[in-house]
Amino acid sequence: MSDTTAETTPAGPPAPYGTPSAPRVAVRGEARLQFDPELATIGIQVSARGRDRRTALDDLTRRNTAVLDLVKSYGDAVDKLSTGALSISPELGGGRGERVRAYHGNVRVNAVLTDFTALGELVTRLADLELTRVSGPWWSLRPDSPAHAEARREAVREAVRRAREYAGALGASLDALLELADLGAEAPAPAPAYAMPAPPTGVVRGFAGAQTEAAPALDLEPQRQTVFAQVNARFTMTPPEL
Structure with a gap:
């Protein structure tokens, strides 16, 4: 009586x-x-x-x-307040010598606010200060804002809807999910995933001189932010009716 051993070929990766x-x-x-902004950044020089x-x-x-x-x-x-670049530089006079005519100083301050009602009043009061330049605001969302997660969920729902439409056009239905990946998860993404902050809406300057009656607070309209998300998805479906 002889023994017979059955040999099996290991299954390879799916095609x-x-x-x-x-x-x-x-x-x-x-x-x-689109979502309402959560932060407003102003630059003060x-x-x-x-x-x-x-x-x-x-x-x-x-x-x-x-x-x-x-x-x-x-x-x-105020969510965040930070000091940026500081400089003190000489201004040389005319002629061949190195006579200094005057010295110029500049300092940059950045402020991030979450209360947009206070923003307009603060900008106006800053502009009333001597030799103070205010730029912005730049509207944005927090990096951990729920808006980003909502955009990703909607991208997944859109992928499922699109796949069902393709399967339905063939008289089939989706069977199983094989893969779900962020665009660029396995290679560098060609574009940023989310919208960048909008450019500043204006510049307000304050100059040295006699103090005048305080100006009314600026009425600033927040700019809605666009959040963009993409996913790639692969499904199997039931045999089509051709």
């Missing part, structure tokens, strides 16, 4: 295409949704000019402190 009994359908789901370095630096320090104190007075309406 990148379907079979007559289990056709594959590949689709891309996209979503482009404070300047000073003096005949000597000490005078310019003292004036710049005083004006910078006034800006920081004013922004901080808005409390919880």
Whole structure:
């Protein structure tokens, strides 16, 4: 009596295409949704000019402190406050020598606000300060905003709807999900996933001089933000009716 051993061939990876009994359908789901902004960023530049370095630096320090104190007075309406570039540079006079005519000082402050009602008043009050330049606002969403997750969910729902339409056109229905991936998950994405902040809506400047009656608060209309998401999906479907 002899023993017979049955040899089995290990199954290889699934083919990148379907079979007559289990056709594959590949689709891309996209979503482009709009949401109200959550953050407003303004840039504040404070300047000073003096005949000597000490005078310019003292004036710049005083004006910078006034800006920081004013922004901080808005409390919880301010999400983030940071100081950027600082510079003190000489201005040379005419002629061949290196005689310094004056010194110029500049400091950059960035403020991020979450209360847009306070934003218009703050911009106006900053513009009333001496030699203060205000730019912005730049409207944006928080990096962890639920808006991003909602756009991704909608992209997935769109992929399923599109795949069902293709299957339905053949008299078939979806059977199983084989793959779901962000666009560019396995290769560099050709474009950013989400909208970038909008460009500044304007610039307001304050100049040295006699103090006048406070200007009314600016009425700023927040700019809605567009969130974009894409996914690639692959399904199997039941045999079509051809």
